[in-house]
Amino acid sequence: MANLTLVQAINLALVQEMEKDDRVIILGEDVGPNGGVFRVTEGLHKRFGSSRVVDSPLAESGIIGTSIGLAMAGLRPVPEIQFEGFLGPAYDQICSHAARMRTRTRGAFTVPLTIRIPVGGGIHAPELHSDSPEAIYAHTPGLKVVMPSSPYDAKGLLISAIRDPDPVMFFEPKRIYRAFREEVPEDEYTIPIGKARTVCEGDDLTIVSWGASVVQCMQAIEKSGKSIELIDLRTIYPFDMDAIEASVKKTGRCVIVHEAPKTCGFGAEIAARIMEKCFLYLEAPVQRVAGFDTIMPYYKLELEYMPDTARIARAIEDVGAY
Amino acid sequence: MPNATLASNLASHLVKSASVTRTEIPGTTLLKWFYDMALIREFEVRCMQAYQDKKIGGFCHVYIGQEAVAVGCVAALEHRDPIVTAYRDHGHALARGMHPKHCMAEMFGRIGGCAKGKGGSMHMFDKANNLYGGHGIVGAQCPLGAGLAFATKYEDEVIKGGKSDRVTMCFLGDGALNQGALHEAKNLAGLLDLPVIFVVENNGYSMGTAIERGTTMAHKIITKAMGYGMEGIEVDGMDVLNVYASMKDLCDRVRATSRPAFVDMRTYRYKGHSMSDPRKYRGREEEEQYEAEDPIGKLQKFIKDRKVATAAEIETIVDRVKVDVRDAVAWADASPAPGLEELYHDVYVEKWGPYTGTSLPEMLRESGVRSQE
Numbered sequence: 001m002a003n004l005t006l007v008q009a010i011n012l013a014l015v016q017e018m019e020k021d022d023r024v025i026i027l028g029e030d031v032g033p034n035g036g037v038f039r040v041t042e043g044l045h046k047r048f049g050s051s052r053v054v055d056s057p058l059a060e061s062g063i064i065g066t067s068i069g070l071a072m073a074g075l076r077p078v079p080e081i082q083f084e085g086f087l088g089p090a091y092d093q094i095c096s097h098a099a100r101m102r103t104r105t106r107g108a109f110t111v112p113l114t115i116r117i118p119v120g121g122g123i124h125a126p127e128l129h130s131d132s133p134e135a136i137y138a139h140t141p142g143l144k145v146v147m148p149s150s151p152y153d154a155k156g157l158l159i160s161a162i163r164d165p166d167p168v169m170f171f172e173p174k175r176i177y178r179a180f181r182e183e184v185p186e187d188e189y190t191i192p193i194g195k196a197r198t199v200c201e202g203d204d205l206t207i208v209s210w211g212a213s214v215v216q217c218m219q220a221i222e223k224s225g226k227s228i229e230l231i232d233l234r235t236i237y238p239f240d241m242d243a244i245e246a247s248v249k250k251t252g253r254c255v256i257v258h259e260a261p262k263t264c265g266f267g268a269e270i271a272a273r274i275m276e277k278c279f280l281y282l283e284a285p286v287q288r289v290a291g292f293d294t295i296m297p298y299y300k301l302e303l304e305y306m307p308d309t310a311r312i313a314r315a316i317e318d319v320g321a322y
Numbered sequence: 323m324p325n326a327t328l329a330s331n332l333a334s335h336l337v338k339s340a341s342v343t344r345t346e347i348p349g350t351t352l353l354k355w356f357y358d359m360a361l362i363r364e365f366e367v368r369c370m371q372a373y374q375d376k377k378i379g380g381f382c383h384v385y386i387g388q389e390a391v392a393v394g395c396v397a398a399l400e401h402r403d404p405i406v407t408a409y410r411d412h413g414h415a416l417a418r419g420m421h422p423k424h425c426m427a428e429m430f431g432r433i434g435g436c437a438k439g440k441g442g443s444m445h446m447f448d449k450a451n452n453l454y455g456g457h458g459i460v461g462a463q464c465p466l467g468a469g470l471a472f473a474t475k476y477e478d479e480v481i482k483g484g485k486s487d488r489v490t491m492c493f494l495g496d497g498a499l500n501q502g503a504l505h506e507a508k509n510l511a512g513l514l515d516l517p518v519i520f521v522v523e524n525n526g527y528s529m530g531t532a533i534e535r536g537t538t539m540a541h542k543i544i545t546k547a548m549g550y551g552m553e554g555i556e557v558d559g560m561d562v563l564n565v566y567a568s569m570k571d572l573c574d575r576v577r578a579t580s581r582p583a584f585v586d587m588r589t590y591r592y593k594g595h596s597m598s599d600p601r602k603y604r605g606r607e608e609e610e611q612y613e614a615e616d617p618i619g620k621l622q623k624f625i626k627d628r629k630v631a632t633a634a635e636i637e638t639i640v641d642r643v644k645v646d647v648r649d650a651v652a653w654a655d656a657s658p659a660p661g662l663e664e665l666y667h668d669v670y671v672e673k674w675g676p677y678t679g680t681s682l683p684e685m686l687r688e689s690g691v692r693s694q695e
Binding site for chain 2: 033056057058059085086088089123125127128129292294295297298300301302304305
């Protein structure tokens with residue numbers, strides 16, 4: 001066991017998968033000797049050389065398009081896009097090609113691609129460096145969308161993603177890249193894609209969240225003194241409806257917390273599913289605590305935008321008292 | 323040295339201007355350029371301090387070393403000519419005439435900033451001065467540059483029935499050379515005879531990647547203009563007189579012919595890509611080589627040699643710059659942060675957009691902001 005940050009856990013997963021399988025290669029802007037914009041790939045270039053840790057030109061569409069070609073030919077590329085806002089130029093390659101290649105070729109070709117992307121706010125950066133676009137990709141059939149909230153999960157989920165035969169969007173919440181450490185086994189292990197984690201069990205209310213917001217939820221639950229069950233989704237798509245259903249049927253009340261704008265955020269899908277599956281069990285309307293339906297603001301308003309413990313606590317009160 | 327070709331090419335790529343010689347530039351102009359360049363430098367130094375003091379959030383890309391490019395290029399343009407640039411944009415904003423207090427307040431995320439403190443360092447916009455930003459996605463501003471040129475030409479020729487009389491200057495970094503958006507923009511500009519100049523501020527690095535490591539034909543990037551049927555020139559961007567002379571000639575040609583052009587503007591950023599860049603990818607020796615070419619020192623020497631101003635007069639300008647930037651910092655400090663309601667303004671043209679009635683967000687309801695309107 002080692003006490004690692006989320007960055008170190010991801011780095012360890014990359015090292016282990018690259019050692020195990022020489023088809024795993026990394027591409028991205030400054031991922032080589034510089035170790036990437038958040039230093040996630042630090043040391044990999046030295047260890048595996050420039051044929052496997054490839055500094056790419058500054059061209060996101062090219063990085064992802066090339067990775068699709070690599071993947072179709074049987075390699076396991078793990079490209080890095082520096083910020084979620086830079087997915088824009090690569091959107092066409094991801095959604096028009098990677099996501100559809102298997103269907104388009106009727107199963108002849110598959111795209112075992114894992115795109116690593118720092119995501120979300122909390123580091124005082126402006127728009128395009130603080131956004132939460134996971135719902136866009138969850139809405140794109142053919143993609144899997146993962147977002148860990150802890151170092152332990154990050155390692156196990158990334159190994160699963162790299163080994164997964166389909167394209168995976170692996171969102172890394174940059175706010176908690178180095179916020180805390182956790183015991184992470186040195187040995188390899190996997191966490192299945194599509195399985196949620198019950199962070200804490202409770203009987204009065206269910207909170208469903210993912211990414212950096214999970215940490216805010218834990219703090220709010222601690223302060224509330226109530227018996228609250230917290231489900232960390234871990235995989236946004238395909239998501240673990242069974243876990244949500246079981247919990248909500250038990251508690252009868254649910255709050256969903258995410259950083260992305262509320263309208264058409266992934267919380268909307270979860271709320272709809274809860275209505276479909278748990279309608280007669282509900283004691284209160286499902287409530288969402290989310291980012292507001294505006295562009296992620298810069299710096300001075302950032303903390304107002306993102307769900308914080310006070311807003312989560314208010315939702316817990318409201319839903320609990322309904 | 324990773325950037326050896328860049329360094330060795332600096333001296334050999336001076337474009338000798340036919341129509342403007344160094345001695346023809348009036349003393350008052352030289353002193354204005356000196357003020358502008360010194361202002362940009364001082365502004366950036368204070369930005370770095372403010373960043374350390376956590377007054378500036380997120381990312382901050384300073385322009386130190388490249389001052390001659392913005393000042394010389396802006397001087398070669400008319401005020402009516404549109405400018406669009408990338409994220410290392412404070413220099414262009416100041417050179418174009420944005421008041422330093424509005425620029426600094428934007429850095430600080432304050433309501434007095436040019437984008438109401440909601441854009442930050444990378445998003446300097448100044449409509450009155452025809453500055454169309456400040457854009458954070460590498461290369462994404464290039465098609466905008468083509469569009470601006472299309473618009474001015476359309477307005478001048480089709481709507482007003484005259485001759486196309488404006489030039490758009492689109493700045494980009496050398497990293498953007500590899501983005502598809504630039505190539506699409508160049509093709510369109512070549513195809514439609516758009517009066518746009520793509521000025522590559524070639525500082526040799528896209529973040530930590532030296533140009534040779536990320537770009538083909540790095541020693542001769544004007545080859546990337548030829549395929550689109552446009553003229554390409556190489557300019558020593560460490561000398562404002564040279565930048566001005568070369569760009570004035572080029573602007574005149576583009577204005578007259580309405581053909582796009584491409585500039586390999588050789589320059590250097592003395593600092594890292596952003597404040598969080600330790601510059602491990604290059605040696606101190608290389609940096610010193612460029613610092614010895616310092617564009618501000620060079621202009622100062624020229625001013626003294628030509629006896630445009632005495633050492634004391636230059637000192638007065640330097641003092642004025644310090645006061646002006648200090649005032650800008652104080653003004654920015656005093657400017658309040660944007661209120662919560664600003665989260666909902668300027669997302670749509672209508673002030674509250676769709677954020678009304680039952681969809682009025684809970685935050686505004688709770689804070690009572692709306693009821694104060």
